[in-house]
Amino acid sequence: MLGEHPMPDAKANTLVSPELAAETELFKKAYSDYRAAADPMPFALKLTPYPDLALKFEKGLRLVMIDSMLVEHPQQIANDLNAVVRHYHQLEAWTKVLPNYDESERLAIVSEFLEPLASFLLNAPHLLAQRFVYSVSHLAHQANLLTRAGAKEDDLPDERNIGLKVMRKVAAGWPTFAPFAAALLLLDDESFSDQTDNFRNKQHHRIPARFELGHTQWVTRNRAEKRVSYGIGGRPPLKLEELLVPLAVQHDRACAVFSVYLDLIHEISAAIEARNEKSGK
Numbered sequence: 001m002l003g004e005h006p007m008p009d010a011k012a013n014t015l016v017s018p019e020l021a022a023e024t025e026l027f028k029k030a031y032s033d034y035r036a037a038a039d040p041m042p043f044a045l046k047l048t049p050y051p052d053l054a055l056k057f058e059k060g061l062r063l064v065m066i067d068s069m070l071v072e073h074p075q076q077i078a079n080d081l082n083a084v085v086r087h088y089h090q091l092e093a094w095t096k097v098l099p100n101y102d103e104s105e106r107l108a109i110v111s112e113f114l115e116p117l118a119s120f121l122l123n124a125p126h127l128l129a130q131r132f133v134y135s136v137s138h139l140a141h142q143a144n145l146l147t148r149a150g151a152k153e154d155d156l157p158d159e160r161n162i163g164l165k166v167m168r169k170v171a172a173g174w175p176t177f178a179p180f181a182a183a184l185l186l187l188d189d190e191s192f193s194d195q196t197d198n199f200r201n202k203q204h205h206r207i208p209a210r211f212e213l214g215h216t217q218w219v220t221r222n223r224a225e226k227r228v229s230y231g232i233g234g235r236p237p238l239k240l241e242e243l244l245v246p247l248a249v250q251h252d253r254a255c256a257v258f259s260v261y262l263d264l265i266h267e268i269s270a271a272i273e274a275r276n277e278k279s280g281k
Contacts, residue, residue, distance in 0.1 A: 023108060030097065030109045038093035045088050045251050048081040048258060050074075053265055057276055066142040066272065070265060073135040074258075080131060081258060084124050084251050087117055088244075095241040103213065110212050110240075118211050118240060122199045125188035125250040132184055132257055133167045134159075136264065140171035143268040147275050148173070176267045180260040186253045195246040197235060210237040 016024075053070045055063060094114055098106050137156065144151035155170055156162070171177045193201070202208035207216050215234035222229045 026105055026108060027112055030101065030105075030113070033097045033100065034090075034093055034113070037096045038090060041089065041093060043085055043089050044092060045085045045248060046255065047085050048078045048255060050078050051262060053262075053269065055269060055272065057273065062142075062146065063272070063276070066139065066146070069135070069138055069142065070269065073139065074262065074265065077128070077131050077135065077258060077261070080124070080128055081251070081254060084121065084128075084247075084254070087121055087124075088247060088251065091117055091121060091240060091247075092244060095244065098212070098240070107213050114240065115211060118238075118243065119203065121247050122196055122243070123203070124247075125192060125254065126200050128254045128257075129184060129188045132180075132187075132261055133164060134162055136171050136177075136180065136261065137162045137167040139265065139268055140167075140174060140177070143272060144170060144173075147271045171264075174264060174267055176260065176264040180257070180264050183253070183257045183260050187250065187257055192246055192250055196243065197238060199238065209235050212237050212240060 051074050053074055055067045055070065091114070094109075094117075098109065101109060141151075141156040144155065145153065157166060168181070188200075197209045199208045210216055214237055217235040218232065220231040222231060
């Protein structure tokens with residue numbers, strides 16, 4: 001009829017190019033291969049249980065605040081630890097799949113699936129270390145206010161200024177802080193930085209290595225005393241399979257920190273409970 005238009009051909013109007021269609025098929029196959037590798041595999045790293053550290057007595061306003069921290073902080077850190085376990089499992093499965101594809105296919109697969117995954121895992125040790133510093137600083141500070149004469153609210157600065165120095169200042173008086181601090185030193189340590197080409201720091205402040213394929217950092221500037229030199233040559237990519245061992249070591253160390261972190265929390269909780277019983281008499 002006059003004025004009617006023929007129905008558009010859906011195929012003719014599609015915006016999917018042959019290259020994109022081929023990439024989609026590649027990703028479907030790669031993800032299917034990944035799931036086939038991942039599903040039967042047990043977790044290589046141990047999951048962290050979620051502790052219940054709530055104070056077991058009636059609480060006033062000050063106690064409600066620290067009680068909320070005692071509940072939330074360990075559970076959030078356990079979440080982070082278990083996210084590492086899941087993502088490590090995914091990375092391990094992908095390393096079994098990648099060799100089955102040619103270089104151009106691997107480049108596309110790494111870009112689509114693995115860059116965010118590997119980046120998270122390489123940042124996780126630093127992330128976890130900072131979580132511990134933040135939590136211990138707050139918990140020790142609140143416990144000090146409740147149990148120690150002379151403790152003041154101003155002893156803890158603004159959150160943006162909380163770091164290792166602050167944590168040591170507010171928590172050093174607790175006996176279990178020493179083993180906690182010793183374990184924390186092994187997390188995100190220099191050896192991990194060396195094994196990963198200082199990836200975390202370079203990602204945030206410089207240019208990091210690529211994953212699997214591609215070189216970066218073609219020119220480096222080096223300053224020693226009053227001399228400046230330049231290096232030419234580039235840094236090779238990080239091989240994902242070679243990251244599995246250092247990442248597993250860091251997770252084991254993070255779990256060790258978590259264990260002594262719980263010891264410190266139990267000490268803090270016991271001191272608060274003793275203070276509560278004394279004040280109630």
